[in-house]
Amino acid sequence: MEPSRPVFTVHPPGAPAPRPSGGEGFARGYSKTLLSMLVTIAVFAWWIGDWQVAAGVVVLIFVHEMGHVIAAKVLGMPVTAPLFIPFIGAAIVMRENPRDAMTEALMAYAGPLAGCVGSWACLWLAQQTSQLWLVEVAAISFGLNLFNLIPVPPLDGGRVCAAVSRWFWLPGLLLIAGTMIVLHAWQMLLVGTLILGSAYQRIRDDMSHQAEMRQYYRTSLPLRALVAAFYLGLIGVLLIGLSAANGLLPQAISFGN
Numbered sequence: 001m002e003p004s005r006p007v008f009t010v011h012p013p014g015a016p017a018p019r020p021s022g023g024e025g026f027a028r029g030y031s032k033t034l035l036s037m038l039v040t041i042a043v044f045a046w047w048i049g050d051w052q053v054a055a056g057v058v059v060l061i062f063v064h065e066m067g068h069v070i071a072a073k074v075l076g077m078p079v080t081a082p083l084f085i086p087f088i089g090a091a092i093v094m095r096e097n098p099r100d101a102m103t104e105a106l107m108a109y110a111g112p113l114a115g116c117v118g119s120w121a122c123l124w125l126a127q128q129t130s131q132l133w134l135v136e137v138a139a140i141s142f143g144l145n146l147f148n149l150i151p152v153p154p155l156d157g158g159r160v161c162a163a164v165s166r167w168f169w170l171p172g173l174l175l176i177a178g179t180m181i182v183l184h185a186w187q188m189l190l191v192g193t194l195i196l197g198s199a200y201q202r203i204r205d206d207m208s209h210q211a212e213m214r215q216y217y218r219t220s221l222p223l224r225a226l227v228a229a230f231y232l233g234l235i236g237v238l239l240i241g242l243s244a245a246n247g248l249l250p251q252a253i254s255f256g257n
């Protein structure tokens, strides 16, 4: 029996998934992406009072999403174009479930990997042009990609770690819950609630299809070790980037400290 895992969003957690219509053309899909990007830039610019930073961050989120899209293409997974949702992030939707946890992990990893490359490129550009706002964009982007690597589904980190061991989800869940309690900012409460709700659904789905899921998560030990090493390596490179960007910012606007 096919596990009835729903078609899921890669980003953001639990947001209403655009219905996989099947007939959406490339131009139509990406014109929606562009429109949703412009709306998100406008809302974000109004919120932080800096349209340049808002536009830069949204472009780098697009780079992250395109990492997922390109990986999906390579892996033969049909996905929708990214759709941006103000205050939450962006989403692509898989039109069918991945074959196994490793395929899901590779697709998930490609997002923060592309985001990491984009953030470093942005930081390099900032230094070449001496533009402080580009440093801010890089710092926010390093932070966002790190957040997405928290090991809890539906975040990218939760999907990558699932190919190593689903026990990673426990510290991930605690980290999200802890952050909600400590920050208790409305945005973190909203995003945290969506993540926890979606994680609960995923765990419940896994539990109700235990036999199929055992097959789904079957991966060799060396491959698990390799995924774990790449996961921790990417976190390391993002942390170095965040600290480099923060070092270039005046103390008043540094991020992630």
Ligand SMILES: [Zn+2]
Pocket: 010, 011, 064, 065, 068, 108, 111, 112, 148, 156
């Ligand atoms: Zn992602």
